[in-house]
Amino acid sequence: MFILRFVVAPIIAILGAIFVGLIIMGIDRILAARMQSRVGPPLRQPFWDVKKLMIKENIIPENAISWLFNAAPVICLAVVSTILLYLPLAGFSPILAAHGDLIVVVYLLILPALAKVIGGFASGSPFASVGAQREMVMMMSYEFPLAIIAVSVAWLLSKVHPSLDAFSLQAIATHPVWGLVKGPLGIVGLILLLVSLLVVTPGELSVIPFDLPDAPTEIVGGVLAEYSGRNYALFYLASAVKLVVLPSLLIAIFFPYGISGLFNVGAAAAGVIDVVFFLVKLFVILFFSVTCVHVLAARLKIDQLVNTYFMAMTAVSLVGLVLIVLDAAI
Amino acid sequence: MIGSLLSNAGVWMPLAWLFVLVVTWAIVYYIRSRGEARYHKDTEQVRPFLAGHPETSKAAMHVRASNEYWGFMEALKGYYHPLIKGHTGNLNDYICWFICILAIVLVLVISVGV
Numbered sequence: 001m002f003i004l005r006f007v008v009a010p011i012i013a014i015l016g017a018i019f020v021g022l023i024i025m026g027i028d029r030i031l032a033a034r035m036q037s038r039v040g041p042p043l044r045q046p047f048w049d050v051k052k053l054m055i056k057e058n059i060i061p062e063n064a065i066s067w068l069f070n071a072a073p074v075i076c077l078a079v080v081s082t083i084l085l086y087l088p089l090a091g092f093s094p095i096l097a098a099h100g101d102l103i104v105v106v107y108l109l110i111l112p113a114l115a116k117v118i119g120g121f122a123s124g125s126p127f128a129s130v131g132a133q134r135e136m137v138m139m140m141s142y143e144f145p146l147a148i149i150a151v152s153v154a155w156l157l158s159k160v161h162p163s164l165d166a167f168s169l170q171a172i173a174t175h176p177v178w179g180l181v182k183g184p185l186g187i188v189g190l191i192l193l194l195v196s197l198l199v200v201t202p203g204e205l206s207v208i209p210f211d212l213p214d215a216p217t218e219i220v221g222g223v224l225a226e227y228s229g230r231n232y233a234l235f236y237l238a239s240a241v242k243l244v245v246l247p248s249l250l251i252a253i254f255f256p257y258g259i260s261g262l263f264n265v266g267a268a269a270a271g272v273i274d275v276v277f278f279l280v281k282l283f284v285i286l287f288f289s290v291t292c293v294h295v296l297a298a299r300l301k302i303d304q305l306v307n308t309y310f311m312a313m314t315a316v317s318l319v320g321l322v323l324i325v326l327d328a329a330i
Numbered sequence: 331m332i333g334s335l336l337s338n339a340g341v342w343m344p345l346a347w348l349f350v351l352v353v354t355w356a357i358v359y360y361i362r363s364r365g366e367a368r369y370h371k372d373t374e375q376v377r378p379f380l381a382g383h384p385e386t387s388k389a390a391m392h393v394r395a396s397n398e399y400w401g402f403m404e405a406l407k408g409y410y411h412p413l414i415k416g417h418t419g420n421l422n423d424y425i426c427w428f429i430c431i432l433a434i435v436l437v438l439v440i441s442v443g444v
Contacts, residue, residue, distance in 0.1 A: 056366060059375055062376040062378075082351050096350065099341070099346035103342070108347075123378075137401040220379065226378060229366055230362050230366060233365060234361070302404065302405070306402055
């Protein structure tokens with residue numbers, strides 16, 4: 001059981017997330033291209049990208065702190081993969097449900113960004129340093145609304161089910177938040193929290209309009225300016241895994257429903273139906289919060305980004321929290 | 331003995347996370363080892379990319395610590411400027427602030443208590 005939980009499960013999680021993440025990347029690129037009247041790359045293009053990066057030279061700049069420069073992409077991919085083990089995926093309990101909760105996930109989400117910051121500063125390049133500085137500022141900005149969302153959901157769950165562990169993602173997923181509020185105030189509050197998390201998602205993923213740390217046309221790739229070859233491939237794979245992690249968190253909190261109960265099938269078939277439905281939810285969330293947004297919007301300036309997250313989204317989340325509290329009090 | 335960190339509402343077992351981190355680290359390291367490790371040292375390719383600009387001193391190429399949070403300070407300058415203005419370096423001013431805040435807190439505490 002120990003080997004299954006702590007060795008086999010992480011291997012399946014990391015390889016599965018890389019595969020699904022790269023497929024999602026391919027779909028995102030095709031859909032974005034179609035919206036811009038382009039044909040776009042084939043679905044397997046992200047796989048070819050990784051393969052090509054792996055056979056390219058792995059250049060370490062002369063100004064870089066080489067061990068930190070090499071360690072950062074490894075840390076980034078390894079850490080982002082561990083987050084998956086705390087999330088309920090496709091109706092299954094989190095593999096490490098008994099060893100961590102929503103607070104741990106919120107903290108762990110900081111680490112991949114920190115790894116990019118370390119890699120950027122270790123590059124010894126001014127473009128990478130500016131990118132790392134932007135990554136840090138962005139991280140500070142979206143953590144506040146993210147923390148408010150976590151606290152709001154946990155407060156709501158603890159109010160209705162005081163005996164439950166309020167921050168447990170398994171408890172949150174098995175008691176959907178929409179059923180915990182009494183009336184329209186609570187529903188509006190939850191919608192505001194959902195909007196806030198949908199806006200935080202592209203920021204965590206560093207996609208347009210929140211791709212300031214990379215900004216290829218402005219700071220030539222920023223944090224990743226000096227990365228090449230296999231090191232760059234690991235950052236690329238970490239981005240793919242993040243594409244699974246963040247929507248999975250959103251699904252666990254707001255849309256944990258399955259549809260296998262509607263069909264009269266066995267346990268194995270029900271599992272397959274729930275996995276397929278989970279992937280559909282994943283695609284839908286990414287389509288609206290990432291694909292549409294990066295096609296329609298232009299890159300924000302750093303002060304606009306801070307204002308969006310630290311001021312606007314924090315205010316939206318706080319209003320959501322207040323409405324939920326009022327809904328419970330009335 | 332190291333066990334789970336438990337509060338009234340949260341739980342975390344750092345050892346469990348560290349263990350799976352070691353496993354994922356090993357997988358990632360294996361993936362990395364499958365890639366090309368070689369490059370041409372002591373050639374132009376190891377020089378930092380500066381978009382055609384000449385490289386000045388190494389120290390001047392880095393973002394200074396005082397500029398680390400520039401975007402944050404710029405966006406929230408409406409909040410930071412009055413705070414910076416208030417830091418006069420005069421001890422009398424700080425004590426004055428302390429007494430004023432203490433008075434406000436006392437009024438709040440007493441009014442809530444009543």
